[in-house]
Amino acid sequence: MPPAEVLKEWDENTAKIARIYHAHEAHVSELEVLLERLGLHGCILKGTGLSHLHPVPERRMCGDIDLWVAGKRDDIIKAFEDAGIPIYDIIYQESKAGIFLDTEVEIHFHPSKMYNPFSNARLQRFFEKNSPIREDTTITYPDAKFNAVFCMAHMFRHYLEGGIGMRQMLDYYYVLRALDPADREPVMKTLKQLGMKRFTASVMTCVQYNFGLEDEYLLCPPDKKLGGKLVNDIFNMGNFGVMDKRNYSYDGETKWATFLRKNRRVFSNLRYYPREVIWSPFARVSQYVWRKVKGYL
Numbered sequence: 001m002p003p004a005e006v007l008k009e010w011d012e013n014t015a016k017i018a019r020i021y022h023a024h025e026a027h028v029s030e031l032e033v034l035l036e037r038l039g040l041h042g043c044i045l046k047g048t049g050l051s052h053l054h055p056v057p058e059r060r061m062c063g064d065i066d067l068w069v070a071g072k073r074d075d076i077i078k079a080f081e082d083a084g085i086p087i088y089d090i091i092y093q094e095s096k097a098g099i100f101l102d103t104e105v106e107i108h109f110h111p112s113k114m115y116n117p118f119s120n121a122r123l124q125r126f127f128e129k130n131s132p133i134r135e136d137t138t139i140t141y142p143d144a145k146f147n148a149v150f151c152m153a154h155m156f157r158h159y160l161e162g163g164i165g166m167r168q169m170l171d172y173y174y175v176l177r178a179l180d181p182a183d184r185e186p187v188m189k190t191l192k193q194l195g196m197k198r199f200t201a202s203v204m205t206c207v208q209y210n211f212g213l214e215d216e217y218l219l220c221p222p223d224k225k226l227g228g229k230l231v232n233d234i235f236n237m238g239n240f241g242v243m244d245k246r247n248y249s250y251d252g253e254t255k256w257a258t259f260l261r262k263n264r265r266v267f268s269n270l271r272y273y274p275r276e277v278i279w280s281p282f283a284r285v286s287q288y289v290w291r292k293v294k295g296y297l
Contacts, residue, residue, distance in 0.1 A: 014059060021058040024048050024065055027103050031067060032139045034099070038079045042069040043132045043140040045111055046154070046171075052141065053174035061167065064104035066094075070133045073109045080107070090296040092287060112153045115160075115266075115279040119194050123153055126190055144178040148187045148219070149194075151175055156199050159230070160266050160277065165239025166210065173207045176217045188219045195275040202226035206234070226272060259284060 001007070028044060035042055043049070045068050051060035069076050077087050077095070086098040093110040111127050114120040126149055132142045142150065151172055158164050179187065191200045201220050205227020207213045249258065259281075266280040291297045 017061050018058040020062050021051065021060065024062050024103060027065060027100055027105075028139065031065070031099070031105070034083075035069070036138045038083060040069050040071065040076065040079060041133050041135060041138055042067050043142055044068075045108060045142065045150070049141045050147065050151075050171045050174070053144075053171070053178055060171075064106055066106045066108055067139075068108040068111050068133070070131070076107065076109065090294075091291065111150050112157060114153065114157065114194065114276060115283040116195060116276050117279065117283075119276065122190075122193055123149075126194075144175055144180065145183045145187060147175045148179050148183070149190050152191055152196055152200060152203065153194065155203070156196055156273075156276070159199070159233070160269055160273065160280070161262070162265065163237035163239070163242075164234060166234055167239060169203070169206050169210060169234070172203060173211045173213055176207065176213060176219070179217070181216075184219055191219070195273070198223060198226055198272060202230040206230050229272075 002010075025048075028048060031042075045066040047060070047062045048065050051057040051062065054060045077090070080087050080097060087095050087107065088098070089096045093113045094106045094108045097105045097107045099105045110124060112123065114123055127146075130146050130149075132140045132146055134140055151168070155164050155168050155172070158168075188200070191197060197220070201223035204213075204218050204220060205222035205224055208215075208218065208222055209227065209231060249261070253261075263281050263284070266277055270277045288297075
């Protein structure tokens, strides 16, 4: 057994995680009432939704609440602002909303995005076609097929931009176990079309090596070389790359320096994922121009 002081710390952390989980569940109920009042419909993405796949949901550490809302971006923003709810940090796929004092809420206009405009168009078509949002229910949760594509795209972007943690891999482990066998081939076909075949193979290595996922649940054969790199990167960089010095800004860093630093970080994976990486600077510039024109900066 671990030392008593270690067990005590684990017990305290477990209780803290459970409190946060129950607070998030209460907030989801409040969001449901809010959306109904605003005449909107949505679904819960990522952490709060994926926790329901875990054997003990309240032990899955949650961060913020991600709410994908159906409709046009401008209409959604106006609906929240008319209700007296501040919307800020608006970017292509999401914005922050000042709804709760103790929990950050991100309002998604799109579940995720990709740098490559052609891949991004395919991804958005997949989201529209497989959207779990329904007119007869205010808030829903995505099914495993949707999550198998959405979570992979989300991890891929964060891996290129800064880094991901083992928590995202454990989530994907449970997504794969929940996925209908009949959906594995269609999901893998979609991931290939989105240019994520190699990244998917590396994720298969990670979930099998770290969590012992059986072969029958894999989407494709693991890529041990890329998978080994992914596992090392996760342990060396930390969740969202908090331990990766390439992500650190410095006092007085200019916007141009930030632009170069972030692109250097993405381009470190050029040899592995060129189809996505090469579009990074163009995507960042177009995002900046779009935000400037819309008055979001």
